[in-house]
Amino acid sequence: MYAQMVKTDGARVRSLDEMDPVERAFQERIDAGQKIEPKEWMPEGYRKTLVRQISQHAHSEIVGQLPEGNWITRAPTLERKAILLAKVQDEAGHGLYLYCAAETLGVSRDEMYEQLHSGKAKYSSIFNYPTLSWADIGAVGWLVDGAAIMNQVPLQRCSYGPYARALVRICKEESFHQRQGFDILMNMVKGTPAQKALVQDALNRWWWPSLMMFGPSDDASVHSAQSMAWKIKQNSNDELRQKFVDQTVPQAEYLGLTVPDPDLKWNEEKGGYDFGEPDWSEFFAVIAGNGPCNAERLDARKKAWNDGEWFRDGLVAHAEKARSRRQASRIAAE
Amino acid sequence: MGAAQQTSTAENAALFEFLLRMGDNALILGHRVSEWCGHAPALEEDIALSNTALDLIGQTQLWLGLAGEVEGRGRSADDLAYLRDGLDFRNVLLVERPNGDFGKTLMRQFLFDAWHYLLLKALKNSSDRRVAEIAEKALKEVSYHLDRSRDLVIRLGDGTAESHRRMQAALDELWPYTGELFMGDAPDASVAADGVAPEPASLKKPWDELVAETLEEATLKTPADGYMQKGGKRGVHTEHLGFILSDLQFLQRAYPGGTW
Amino acid sequence: MSSEWPLWEVFIRGQHGLNHRHVGSLHAPDAEMAVNNARDVYTRRNEGVSIWVVRSSDITASTPSEKGPLFEPSNSKVYRHPTFFDVPEEVGHM
Numbered sequence: 001m002y003a004q005m006v007k008t009d010g011a012r013v014r015s016l017d018e019m020d021p022v023e024r025a026f027q028e029r030i031d032a033g034q035k036i037e038p039k040e041w042m043p044e045g046y047r048k049t050l051v052r053q054i055s056q057h058a059h060s061e062i063v064g065q066l067p068e069g070n071w072i073t074r075a076p077t078l079e080r081k082a083i084l085l086a087k088v089q090d091e092a093g094h095g096l097y098l099y100c101a102a103e104t105l106g107v108s109r110d111e112m113y114e115q116l117h118s119g120k121a122k123y124s125s126i127f128n129y130p131t132l133s134w135a136d137i138g139a140v141g142w143l144v145d146g147a148a149i150m151n152q153v154p155l156q157r158c159s160y161g162p163y164a165r166a167l168v169r170i171c172k173e174e175s176f177h178q179r180q181g182f183d184i185l186m187n188m189v190k191g192t193p194a195q196k197a198l199v200q201d202a203l204n205r206w207w208w209p210s211l212m213m214f215g216p217s218d219d220a221s222v223h224s225a226q227s228m229a230w231k232i233k234q235n236s237n238d239e240l241r242q243k244f245v246d247q248t249v250p251q252a253e254y255l256g257l258t259v260p261d262p263d264l265k266w267n268e269e270k271g272g273y274d275f276g277e278p279d280w281s282e283f284f285a286v287i288a289g290n291g292p293c294n295a296e297r298l299d300a301r302k303k304a305w306n307d308g309e310w311f312r313d314g315l316v317a318h319a320e321k322a323r324s325r326r327q328a329s330r331i332a333a334e
Numbered sequence: 335m336g337a338a339q340q341t342s343t344a345e346n347a348a349l350f351e352f353l354l355r356m357g358d359n360a361l362i363l364g365h366r367v368s369e370w371c372g373h374a375p376a377l378e379e380d381i382a383l384s385n386t387a388l389d390l391i392g393q394t395q396l397w398l399g400l401a402g403e404v405e406g407r408g409r410s411a412d413d414l415a416y417l418r419d420g421l422d423f424r425n426v427l428l429v430e431r432p433n434g435d436f437g438k439t440l441m442r443q444f445l446f447d448a449w450h451y452l453l454l455k456a457l458k459n460s461s462d463r464r465v466a467e468i469a470e471k472a473l474k475e476v477s478y479h480l481d482r483s484r485d486l487v488i489r490l491g492d493g494t495a496e497s498h499r500r501m502q503a504a505l506d507e508l509w510p511y512t513g514e515l516f517m518g519d520a521p522d523a524s525v526a527a528d529g530v531a532p533e534p535a536s537l538k539k540p541w542d543e544l545v546a547e548t549l550e551e552a553t554l555k556t557p558a559d560g561y562m563q564k565g566g567k568r569g570v571h572t573e574h575l576g577f578i579l580s581d582l583q584f585l586q587r588a589y590p591g592g593t594w
Numbered sequence: 595m596s597s598e599w600p601l602w603e604v605f606i607r608g609q610h611g612l613n614h615r616h617v618g619s620l621h622a623p624d625a626e627m628a629v630n631n632a633r634d635v636y637t638r639r640n641e642g643v644s645i646w647v648v649r650s651s652d653i654t655a656s657t658p659s660e661k662g663p664l665f666e667p668s669n670s671k672v673y674r675h676p677t678f679f680d681v682p683e684e685v686g687h688m
Contacts, residue, residue, distance in 0.1 A: 039655070065372035065380075072368050073578075076585035076594040077412045078361075078398075081368070082391045086638075088371050089384035093635060096377045100619040103601060109621065110598045134585055134594075169618070173639075184594075191593030300373065308375020311436050311490070312623075314497025316597055318489040319624035376599070378620055382634035482630060489623075 002060035002124045002148055004215045004287070006053040006233075008226040009045035030231050035161040038104035046230055051105050052121075053232060054163055055112045058098035059123035063116075063297050065091045067131045068140055076134060083180050084137060090173050097166040104162045117302050125283060126213050128291030135188055135195075135202035141181015143203075143210040143248065149174050150244050151214075154234035163232070182251065189255050196256075203252065204260045211275075212283045214241040246272045348524035349462070350405050351424065352531055354414070355567060357397030358425035361415055363446060364390030365578055366433055375436055382482065386443070389475040396468045416586040420575045427566040428511040430574045434504065437490055437497065441504035444483035448544045449515045451480045452537045461529035484548050491552025502554050513562025516541070600649055602628040604636055607644035614646050625649075 016024050023043055029036070036042055069088050075081035099109045115121035126144050131137060152174065156167045185202075188195045214237045218224035227233035235243075245264075252259050263276035285291070367387040374380035398411035428446060433439045454476055457469035490497040516538040518526075525531045549556050565571065585592070599621040605614035617636050622628035628647040636642070 069372035073581045311375040314493030315623040318493040378631040
């Protein structure tokens with residue numbers, strides 16, 4: 001998931017009876033499936049939670065450019081290069097749509113960047129893992145985008161209008177991403193034994209981090225319950241993880257790969273796979289900043305921002321000069 | 335081999351050489367520009383620059399694809415891009431210059447775009463229909479590249495004192511690499527004689543005018559034409575190309591015969 | 595921190611003959627660059643033939659609390675919508 005463990009305010013979900021009339025009317029609109037639009041009244045907790053969730057989602061998109069961008073100059077054919085570049089460019093676009101959605105809630109993009117750069121805001125744990133071979137580019141598209149889609153498709157129906165609309169646009173573009181990843185792997189497993197070994201190695205490294213993307217079980221989480229009541233979260237983490245495993249295992253079999261989980265087996269009764277527990281201590285270590293690439297990722301973002309300051313300022317200065325010149329010539333003409 | 339056949343072989347070799355130059359310029363500049371993806375100073379610029387790189391990669395496929403066809407030895411665009419060594423690359427030195435700061439990247443783009451635009455406009459009337467067709471498609475893309483790089487050069491030249499200083503420094507550093515764009519040699523003379531492409535020198539005057547006009551608006555000082563670096567067009571490159579190729583060609587070299 | 599590029603709303607005409615439709619927003623130092631950026635950001639998949647941009651701060655919007663009085667009157671004028679009228683089948687397509 002691109003937004004993990006988003007905290008809400010408040011200790012528990014309140015019932016309609018406990019709410020004042022304004023909040024109650026708000027909740028009833030959400031219950032009736034209506035969209036909340038910018039500048040309409042909303043509880044402060046709803047606004048703050050959405051800012052956290054949408055900005056974390058946006059940060060994940062732009063930090064997510066880095067592990068894949070890592071291979072643009074090394075893509076193996078001209079066509080693969082163009083496809084990968086278009087894909088990573090789309091991630092920038094997704095980040096942009098999401099930042100704009102968050103901006104409708106009264107926070108600026110620069111403020112959100114500031115929070116990312118200072119480490120105050122998080123982004124998805126998955127992008128702190130390295131892309132070590134070309135097969136990783138396939139695996140990221142297949143597994144990471146696949147996991148993201150699981151979450152983003154239901155979120156297109158979320159209660160906040162600008163977020164829902166951004167996600168509609170994103171989902172339209174995202175299915176291309178997963179397919180291009182799977183396509184890379186389909187080609188590689190048909191290639192030389194060395195290529196096939198790269199693909200298995202990529203699955204071995206990306207399988208568990210992909211399952212961790214959904215976050216730890218949140219069945220008992222008050223944050224999760226509140227977000228669901230607000231319809232800014234639609235499914236529990238475990239539900240989505242199960243759906244992901246059920247969808248992905250047959251695809252791995254199609255590729256002739258072994259999923260690196262000794263506990264994985266089909267459960268006829270529940271109509272889904274049983275599978276092992278991810279190493280949550282690793283997940284929390286990565287979230288805390290100790291993943292293999294946390295420092296590089298954040299440094300790259302900060303460098304891009306700091307090195308670009310003169311450029312952004314230069315353009316602002318020019319726009320101001322041009323405006324005052326236009327004004328002066330208008331006055332002179334009058 | 336008869337005399338007529340010999341002539342056509344020589345003409346074919348010149349055409350092949352010309353197409354490699356077109357393709358390699360697009361390939362190497364596209365490579366450089368794509369290095370920015372994820373690292374540009376603003377999201378909007380990141381996305382815009384990737385569009386430029388995508389256009390250039392697409393043009394590479396067309397030019398090198400045609401080059402392989404003309405050569406007639408069964409080499410594809412990918413074979414030409416991924417399996418030639420530096421000595422066989424024919425791009426001008428300008429496009430392999432490192433990105434530097436964003437200003438230098440934009441200045442390199444502008445100096446190249448202005449030339450690229452004028453050349454493609456002429457190539458639309460090429461006597462070789464295949465060349466004319468590629469030029470027509472590429473010209474639409476490159477017109478926009480030029481609009482954009484020209485606009486940004488003007489804005490940054492006439493922006494803050496710092497942006498002005500950086501743009502002037504970029505211009506001064508890159509200027510000695512612009513001369514090569516207009517130097518002709520035997521293959522150039524051959525394709526020009528056949529009406530395939532214009533003589534490189536014929537583009538110098540319109541380029542000078544376009545560039546001077548832009549730089550004036552940007553409040554930048556056009557450097558004098560002094561000593562000009564050259565060599566790329568005949569395979570004598572800067573040290574940078576080897577590193578570009580070691581990135582570009584890594585997978586094809588490390589996994590020969592692979593399926594991608 | 596230096597000043598942030600202003601926010602622009604982007605409207606795109608998807609095909610000849612259609613209205614411009616709001617597609618999203620972006621940041622740019624001025625209107626000309628906002629148009630360029632809109633082309634690069636919002637028409638990556640051939641989505642448009644014409645682009646409008648307007649500074650977000652220049653948009654005057656109805657305030658949500660007026661939503662009732664502004665829109666409810668037209669809600670009651672159902673005859674404005676063609677589906678209000680029953681056309682007998684014999685009449686054919688109208």
